[in-house]
Amino acid sequence: GAVVSQHPSRVICKSGTSVKIECRSLDFQATTMFWYRQFPKKSLMLMATSNEGSKATYEQGVEKDKFLINHASLTLSTLTVTSAHPEDSSFYICSARDFAGDSNEQFFGPGTRLTVL
Amino acid sequence: GQNIDQPTEMTATEGAIVQINCTYQTSGFNGLFWYQQHAGEAPTFLSYNVLDGLEEKGRFSSFLSRSKGYSYLLLKELQMKDSASYLCAVMDSNYQLIWGAGTKLIIKP
Numbered sequence: 345g346a347v348v349s350q351h352p353s354r355v356i357c358k359s360g361t362s363v364k365i366e367c368r369s370l371d372f373q374a375t376t377m378f379w380y381r382q383f384p385k386k387s388l389m390l391m392a393t394s395n396e397g398s399k400a401t402y403e404q405g406v407e408k409d410k411f412l413i414n415h416a417s418l419t420l421s422t423l424t425v426t427s428a429h430p431e432d433s434s435f436y437i438c439s440a441r442d443f444a445g446d447s448n449e450q451f452f453g454p455g456t457r458l459t460v461l
Numbered sequence: 462g463q464n465i466d467q468p469t470e471m472t473a474t475e476g477a478i479v480q481i482n483c484t485y486q487t488s489g490f491n492g493l494f495w496y497q498q499h500a501g502e503a504p505t506f507l508s509y510n511v512l513d514g515l516e517e518k519g520r521f522s523s524f525l526s527r528s529k530g531y532s533y534l535l536l537k538e539l540q541m542k543d544s545a546s547y548l549c550a551v552m553d554s555n556y557q558l559i560w561g562a563g564t565k566l567i568i569k570p
Contacts, residue, residue: 387563388548
């Protein structure tokens with residue numbers, strides 16, 4: 345099956361700093377990638393849909409100036425958490441669809457656990 | 462609005478069978494997914510149903526009734542490693558996944 349990688353897997357940063365998370369589709373081209381956030385014991389919450397070569401579409405309540413998304417190529421999308429604060433500590437997961445495939449399955453990256461001190 | 466309902470938590474015994482139900486109301490339908498998620502890990506794909514009926518894959522089976530807006534995931538011969546959260550998700554008319562809150566399955570020896 346298709347593989348999606350995320351980097352880093354875990355990051356600890358000081359309050360006020362920015363953190364960049366990378367999401368890569370390793371063996372397929374992903375015109376669309378999705379960024380999710382998950383708090384402990386809660387379900388996945390879609391933050392934004394990232395489209396290659398265009399601006400991301402953010403869900404209601406997600407600050408686009410705080411969570412910067414760049415999808416510069418068909419295999420890479422990045423999420424930058426700017427001026428991170430402790431309340432941004434969460435599990436961030438990306439996923440991608442292989443539009444050339446024969447299913448609508450979304451393939452998930454392994455996730456990035458962000459801890460803001 | 463769009464809504465996915467599934468039980469919050471279920472408990473079952475090792476070796477037994479458990480059925481996790483999911484009901485949905487969405488704007489359009491392009492398939493229903495079941496994912497397994499262990500604590501601290503990303504979801505992993507279990508099954509995909511787009512037509513009515515039962516899809517069997519080893520110990521896991523998934524059923525769909527589009528007219529009833531209903532699906533279930535059936536897990537047989539339960540193993541301790543099956544303890545996880547099981548997420549039901551429906552792809553709507555915009556090909557966006559609508560997620561349920563997940564069902565935490567606890568397996569007891």
